[in-house]
Amino acid sequence: MLSQFSYSDQLTFFQKIRSFDYLLLSCILLIGIISSFAMYSTDGGELLYHSKSHILRFIIFFLMMIFLSFLNIKFWHSIGYTFYIIILGLLLLASIYGVTASGSQRWISLYFINIQPSELMKIAIIICLAKYYHRSQINNINNLMDLLIPITILILPILLVISQPDLGTSILIALTGFVVLWLAGINIKYFIYSSLILVISLPFVISFLKPYQKLRILTFFDPDKDPLGAGYQIIQSKIAVGSGGLYGKGFLKGTQSYLEFLPEKHTDFIFTLYSEEYGFLGSIFLLLIYAIIIFRILRIGMISRSFFAKIFCFSFASAIFIYISVNMSMVLGLVPIVGSPLPIMSYGGSSMLATMIGFSVVMSCKLYNKQLIS
């Protein structure tokens, strides 16, 4: 042990404010603004329900994120397991008392707001596993017994989310979990084995899938087979993006979305609308901002001294990357359609809340980067 001297305790409030990662903050703000314009466009150029509540949420959650950033990183470390267990409890609650919408029971009604615990689990699983591997010894990490606990931590929420059913979110949780395991140093052979097992068991898994999920996978391979049915979303999304061209059709001029050819345009397909209106250049710009966000998070992870902070930052950056790439690949017709929102851009309170919590943990890592956690 080096010493009990804690550097961060010496930072005054103003120093803390000064050591915020302002590039990261402004990128988040920029995406918030872009998403507000996109949402305004989905409402057909009027400030209606979706745009209003999206902007309101963004403002509230952004302020909350800044406020939470002042919490010591130790706090996040200390609540790691509790946070996970609470969200797991909420997931359980959702599958028993949850509100059903579009064939899936994912929401818990809290009078003023509907919460989607599976979205919060995306962040809880990272904090929880990061805490677990913060203490682990690199030499015992590949012991089967030591693997059992993190795998259980990972499997439980996945099973609960799959049963909702919500394939998209469970895949995202699983991928995030695997990233943490990977970063922690789990032997590469386990990943190879488990992917082999996945491939072999795929036919069985598919036989357990709901018919609409099977259809989605089939449709992905041949969207033109049923252009008005399951392939409709992919085809219309590709048309929207493709017709955007280099410069896009212009703000509020995305005919595909304006004329309601786009499905779920304010949630999963928000990027389609954005890409149709702002074209290739706009899309590249958005992607660039996301890349900067990821880069800044990685950088914060690198300057952090605790394993918890490092593992969290690296994992969270990868999680953001996974959300973005799955969502974009999906709307561009590169992977089958599974429900997965685009961070901050997509409409949805729980998703934004989870992302903002993640950012506040990252920011806390930045403010307390010299903080050691025993």
Next chain:
Amino acid sequence: MFSSNDSGIKKLNTINRRMFIISAAKVTVFTGIVARLFSLQINENKKYLTLSDKNRLREWRLAPVRGEFFDYFDNIVAGNLKVYQLHVVPEQVENFKNLMTRLKNILNITDKEFSRIIKKKNNQRNWETLIVSENLSWDQFSKVNHYLHELVGAKPVLSVVRSYPYKDNYAHILGYVSQASESDLLNSEIIKKNYVPGLRVGKNGLEKKYENLLLGTNGVQRYEVNASGKRIKQLDYIEGAKGQNIKLTIDTEIQKLCNQLMTGKSGSISVMDIYNGDIVAMHSSPSFDPNLFLYGISHEKWKSIRNNPLKPLLNKTISGLYSPGSTIKPIVALSALENDIITPNFKVRCTGKMEMYGQTYHCWKEKGHGVLNLKGAIKRSCDIYFYEVARKLGVDRLSITALKFGLGTKVLKKTYRDEKKGLIPNTKWKRNTLGEGWVLGETLITGIGQGYIQTTPLQLCLMTAQLANGGYKIYPKIIVNENDESIESIKSIIVKNFKNHKESKNNLSGSSDNLLWFSNPKKHEPLYKNSENVKFVLNAMFASTNEVGGTSFRSRIDNSKYQFAGKTGTAQVKRITKKQRELDYRTDQIPYEDRDHALYIAFGPYKNPRYAVSIIVEHGGSGSATAAPMANKLFKLIIDRHELREKIRKKSLIST
């Protein structure tokens, strides 16, 4: 814990290393996404832009406005009537079933009609206009407007449909239009191109022949629509071009008189200008009302028309084949004169019958005509005389003259698909088609227009016209064309042709400095060898009508303004047995289908001929009793209308 601890450093290294591996993967995936964006938005932009427009734009094609038909006096004979229709676009209706039941009650639609509409709806796309009613009565229209607020999706629309104001008068000339069928679409590119549901196209007659001119082009309304097909806004409206109007050579008043004269009878009347070939009237009886076909004719009506024994659907003027009977005699006489077989002084004694190779040939006049020369034989239509002439002439020489004067070929060429050629027999024809040699007896009966010979009424009219104009070829037509030759120039060509013909006969090496004649050497060519022969025949026809003893003497008009000349004909449809000949029934005692056809050909006014007429009354009895009196009434009107017609003609000469 962050110490010199080995395990800690190892852990740190592992985490960092693996972070970099993941970062590399991230770069790869992002590159992939950028590449995909590039391929969709840059490479395939055009394709997706088209698809997006296809999504968002929808065109509604409007029915083209059909060109109209006018008669010679610019009266509309096939026009476009403004009607109120009720349109429904099914996809814009929330509850189609409710709306239709509501409409059914308001419009009093019968169950049968209702199920027809539902069937029609099921056969078309959801965004295509469904025409619930083609022709709303004023009562229905105001009722629909009254309830319109309850009938969301129903649209009363002002539209145009074909109408034939003269009903049955023009049925055969114009034909009719009706809903385009599958085969119409398959056979015509232009119909396919301009098709909209409910489009009516010509099924028959001139309506069919000039479909491409008449049809016009679609108007287009382009709308932006949303995903559920709702029209968001109209982007474009392109007015279609109306089809071309067509002007006929027909005079409706004369056409109407023809129809009147033939009331209750089966047959045909045609009237032709003997110089420019204008068909002034052309009526086939009985006729039908083409308006019946507009909205789909009812089964009962269709059956009654189709099963009518008098065959209203047949255009007898061009498709009816008849033995010309005695109306062929002027041609037989001309042919014999031209071939120098006989002279006008050639005499035959008619005793009512003659024997040849054991066969008895009868004259229509049982007691016989006594001794006759050629003029007398034409005037009294003596059969025995013409048996003799035909015997001397032979069928081959006769057929050449008959063909020359317009028998045995289609008069209007390709104008009507159903025009028949008829048949002018000769020995070669019989050998080739029947495989038998020609028999002399057949020549004899051909000489009085019986036997194999078959002609259409319009051919007889053309033959008469080409005799009446002095024996010059004319080109019959039913449509007025800007480039038509004027009567004046036709007459001058004829005069020059006459001179040239005479010169070339007198002086074989004689040349002509007439440029016009050289430029149109074939135009209005003389059909005779000696114009005197034609003059003689016309004179004999005059006698037949205007001299005592002539077969149509009773139908004559003495006023020289209206005076016409003609030749009667009575065509047997059945061989008369010896017994029947002895019984000598009156026409009304013979069963209808065994009665003779009554024919009459004529031209007038005699002093300065201008019009030719042919009349055929099927099973009408004798030509002189049934057909010739019609010519009397006809010529009065034709001559009275002549001034007016000339006025129109001269006006158009100035304007063009």
